[in-house]
Amino acid sequence: MNLRILLLLVMLAFTSAGVGHANAQGDDTNAGPEPRQKIHYQIAPQPLNTALRDFALTSGLQVSFPDDVTLGRMSREVAGLYTPEEALSELLAGSGLSFRFTSVDTVTLERAGRSILSPAPAGKSHSPAANASRVPSSESPVAVKPVVVPEIVVKDVHERNEPDQESVKDIAGAVNVVTREEIQRARPKNADEMLRRVPGVNVLDEYGQGLRPNIGIRGMDPRRSKNILLMMDDIPLQPALFGDASTYYMVPIERIDHIEVIKGGATVLYSPNTQGGLINFIQKRIPTTPMFSTTNTFGSFNLLQSDTQYGGHWGNFGAQLGYLRRQSDGFRDRSKSQLDDFTMRFEANPDDRTRMTTNISWYDETTQTPGSITPSQYRNDRTLAGKPNDEFKGQRGAIDVTASREIDAHNTAKIIVYGNVFERNWYIQDQAANGTLLSTSTNFLRKFNVFGVMPQHQFKFSLFGLDQQITSGVRYHAERLTDITGIGTAGSKISRTTNNADLESVAYAAYTETAIRLTEAFTISPGIRWEQVNQSRETMNAVPPAGGNFKGYKTTQGLIYGTGVKYQLTPDSMLFGHVHTTFRPPTFANAVDPTSGTTQDLSAERALSSDVGIRSILVPGVSAEVALFRTEFSNQIVQQGSRFVNAGKTLMEGIESTVSLDWGEMVRPLQGFVTRGSITLLRPKSLFGATDGKDLPYAPRMTFYGLVGYYHPTGASIEADAMYIAQQFTDGANTQTENALGTNGAIPSYTIWNLRFNYAPPKAKWAIFAGVRNLTDESFIAQRTTGSFIGIQPGEIRNFYGGVSWRF
16 A cells, blocks of 8 residues: 555656646647547447557557556546547546657557656647646746657557457466567467467477477477367367367468467366466457558578468458468478468458457368488488378368457457368378388378357446456357278378278357456456366278277266456556366267277366466566466376276476566667567476376476567667477486487477568568578477387478568
């Protein structure tokens, strides 16, 4: 309370000085911009950054502000007829922020104390604090030293429609955002490059293409990303979310505006598989004004990335068409890949309270998969192919519709309807146990069909004079997998079917989560979710096995619950924490015995996940986030003999931290220099059986990412970054010594350096860029594999790229 009183007194002192300065110069209204007409505003109380977006769309003005000034701030409701000045003053009341017109149609936001002392050459400065209390000051204008306002880049009009990047930070837990600015500067080949920046995230490379994600969070096994939840615009990406969450498709990074990473099941709004966390890819929106854009990247190994888009808004309707072509020979022999991605996006705003979005996409990929190599091959030439005849082919068609309606100032409804078809055929040459290639191949032919409906309702109300919020919803999700295995000749796509199974999951969920503000600074967010999953497996072999074809069923259900807590220490510092349970149902293979159809007596895997931390702007230019986390499983599904049982116990705990330094905010001559670093220290332990006390597979005890950049006002920039991954084990026994085939043994630590150059003049419609990945040509093991691929998969070698983008 003393801190809040002190801040209030300081604010009043600055306000009084600023008003006196303004009064000394006179308060002639003719000195400012011409009076503007009143228009109708309907802006609900919400995070300030999203409220400012609504204000910009309604008023037609551009609103500019540094990213940090709205952090943790809420807006007031603005409903009725106002001039833009009146509406913005009402919106910012009590926020400690002021605004001024820097041009006829551009408004700049700043902290009230700073802006009132600053000169406003393009118009008068407006401060909610000053409007509330105009106290004359005896201080002479000559004695007031103007404060230099940091340079603010005003966005083009077409960028006003960009999705919000800050709203996810309202969740009471550890949350990271890979921003659109980071993605634009990095010019990444795939999403893996960007996710490696996030503390707690471990990404395994696979052939250097990033087409099949292998992502783990906080010690979860990253192989096939089956222990996390992947989404795009809140829609699940995994082709069989409940039956087999293994992921064989990754959304092209060219379609993504920014990436949200929510750690450790910190909210019941999403499920299942959130025990480590979830990743939500947010798509780019249609630009406000019609625009054609193209970005073309060329690089080593005949890399070509060509992304072309055309779209815009015409009145209340928007449309955009996109085509992406990506192809590469790969850094290894027999590792060519090519993909074509077609997208259509439509937006409609029938009125100022309704928004409808439709996405249609078609993805077609063909990739040679060179398999794994022996340790001796890896040491002599890590670009060799171990499996010269293998090929993966994937096709995905998807459509989704999202409609949202602001019913009134207190009620908002949203519904998402989605569906997709994904077919992936993998033709894999067989290997003997000693790694020798055989003349036959096993062809895995799978087709997935997914359909889902997710209605959601948000209710806002006032209690004890404070704004409260309840979010409730339900979900229906159905998926069907046709799983065919065939035997053929190596290199041939013709095979004889040996197994044909039809697997289905139908899942129902209902949830509610409440944000209860007990004081202006203190919020708790209890939530509860119910999940039920009905699974079935039916064999349809033309030549039935000895026991005949069968059909088996399994139903799994449970409650997910928890509470999050937020405490706003200051406008720039927030404490957060949560404790939640999580839910992961048995996969198809575990729920119903694939050989007999017998229902396995298994429960969903349950974990207790928690973290506590703080995110803060320590001083202007220095921001940081630190979190302690813990995830404990008590009933993981493990195999004992010929049976699966809920007997696995594991513990993942540690600390993760991110620090960002904008040196120009602290030392003016260093304007443009930025440093960012993130580190995770992890203790991943098995707590049962022969592996008790051992580290979990593919869970490095330390990961680090660091970046140093310089950004010149002319649009030129240079970035150098590094990623360090500590030693990882590939088995539960923590075998250290490498075996003869390379399938077992520790993966040594490694560091990867990258270098990037960009030149994008502020008002130009073009940009050029270039870079080097794996600058020092570090030789590292990405994975050790068994089964269909026996040996070592090497990490990507040094490669160069460059390109140009333009829009008009």
